[in-house]
Amino acid sequence: MTGMDWDKLRIFHAVADAGSLTHAGDKLNLSQSAVSRQIRALEESLNSTLFHRHARGLILTEQGELLFDATKSMSKRLEAASARIRDSEEEVFGELRVTTTFGFGTLWLAPRLTKLYEQYPDLKVDLMLEERVLDLPMREADVAIRMKEPSQADLIRKRLMSVQMKLYASRNYVERNGMPEVIEDIGAHRLICQNPRSAQVGSAAVLVQKLMTHNPSSLLTVNNYFGVLQGVIHDLGIGVLPDYVTEDFPDLVPVLPDEDTSDVPVYLAYPEELRHSRRISAFRDFVQNEIIAHRKHMKELGKI
Numbered sequence: 001m002t003g004m005d006w007d008k009l010r011i012f013h014a015v016a017d018a019g020s021l022t023h024a025g026d027k028l029n030l031s032q033s034a035v036s037r038q039i040r041a042l043e044e045s046l047n048s049t050l051f052h053r054h055a056r057g058l059i060l061t062e063q064g065e066l067l068f069d070a071t072k073s074m075s076k077r078l079e080a081a082s083a084r085i086r087d088s089e090e091e092v093f094g095e096l097r098v099t100t101t102f103g104f105g106t107l108w109l110a111p112r113l114t115k116l117y118e119q120y121p122d123l124k125v126d127l128m129l130e131e132r133v134l135d136l137p138m139r140e141a142d143v144a145i146r147m148k149e150p151s152q153a154d155l156i157r158k159r160l161m162s163v164q165m166k167l168y169a170s171r172n173y174v175e176r177n178g179m180p181e182v183i184e185d186i187g188a189h190r191l192i193c194q195n196p197r198s199a200q201v202g203s204a205a206v207l208v209q210k211l212m213t214h215n216p217s218s219l220l221t222v223n224n225y226f227g228v229l230q231g232v233i234h235d236l237g238i239g240v241l242p243d244y245v246t247e248d249f250p251d252l253v254p255v256l257p258d259e260d261t262s263d264v265p266v267y268l269a270y271p272e273e274l275r276h277s278r279r280i281s282a283f284r285d286f287v288q289n290e291i292i293a294h295r296k297h298m299k300e301l302g303k304i
Contacts, residue, residue: 004042004045004046007038008038008039008041008042008045009042009067009071009074010028011024011028011030011035011038011039011042012038012039012042012050012067012068012071013068013071013072013074013075014027014028014035015035015039015051015058016050016051016058016060016064016067016068016071019057019058019059020057020058021035021036021039021058039051046063046067048061048063049061049063049064050063050064050067051064073138076138076139079139080139080271080273080274083142083274083277094122094123094124094279095124095125095126096123096124096125096126096142096143096279096280096283097125097126097128097141097142097143098125098126098127098128098141098142098143098144098145098283099127099128099129099130099134099140099141099143099144099145100127100129100144100145100146101129101130101131101145101146101147101224102129102130102131102224102225102226103224103225103226103242104145104147104242104266105127105129106129106224106225106226107225107226107229107242107244107245107248108244108245109127109145109287110127111248112290113125115286115290116282116283116286119282119286120282123279123282125283128141131198131199131200132199133146133150135152136150136152136155136269136270136271137152137153137154137155137271139271142270142271142274142277142279142280143268143269143270143274143280143283143284144267144268144269144270145160145266145267145268145269145287146266146267146269147163147201147264147265147266147267148201148264148265148267149265149267150267150269152269154271154272154273155269155270155271155272156269156270156271156272156275157267157268157269158267158268158269158284159265159266159267160266160267160268160287160288160291161265161266161291161294161295162263162264162265162266163242163243163244163263163264163266164203164242164243164261164262164263164264165201165203165204165207165240165241165242165243165261165264166240166241166242166243166254166257166259166261167207167211167238167239167240167241167254167255167256167257167259168232168238168239168241168245168246168252168253168254168255169232169237169238169239169252169253169255170232170233170234170235170251170252170253171251171253172235173232173235173236173237173238174253174255176235177189179253179255180238180255180256182256183210183211183214183256183259184214185214186211186214186215186216186238187214187215187216187217188217189216189217189218189237189238190216190217190218190219190220190236190237190238191208191211191212191216191218191219191220191237191238191239191240192219192220192221192222192228192231192232192236192237192238192239192240193208193211193219193220193221193222193228193239193240194208194221194222194223194224194225194228194240195221195222195223196208196209196212196221198221198223198224201264202262202264203261203262203263203264204240204261204264206261206262207240207259207261208240210259211240218237220236220237225241225242225245228240228241229241229245229249232252233249233251233252238255242264244294246298246301247294247297247298247301250301268284268287270284
């Protein structure tokens, strides 16, 4: 495999990424013919065709796809290495890509980020809120906060806290519609919850199934807790929500508090290779301090 030199691979990667010799050339500050020459040399050294050449541009062959997969993971690794080298310096700056669920991200994390930016004003946080579990070892994100223990290998994981799924209504709603005393009373109320088919934590799904057997008189389902919360604080009904929302929304009243749901563990995880990243440790310490402050406040409010 002589001839697979870094330079040719870098050029191949740029061409495959851009889908055209001209665009790749612009990006690499090389003429189209220089780029074309390097690709031909690479194809000769591998003894195979990497691109189908079309009037509209270039399309990868099967062999090209194989090589592009390899160069993609190489470039991710190189990015990770350069991030680690930068991170080993004293300052906490640059980009930190954080992923978590839509509910936790909008209702718990985002409202607290002011404190992180006060400490590290030069940080750029890219918050990716989705239910899909992003692949940390492949660097889809740098750090994740998840509602179950991450199963991927090569991750450092830390249990942060437990959340419980509970029922809440607004004071207004309860004054107007009365307070359910037993679970059967749900039959006289509107239930606001996640759609049973949407991605959600097991304990919420179990609670919703149980409530559904008592035939709520009306229903609003939303595919994330932010939407559920909006319905509840606007006096629309009784909602299934994570218990951490009560700290920031004091108008919420617990409904049927004895309906026990299992604990949902909250984990922070990041790739083993970012163990020494100052950005990650700054973020981890911030989240842990916020959780300590949150627990203390919940105790004072008599909610733990």
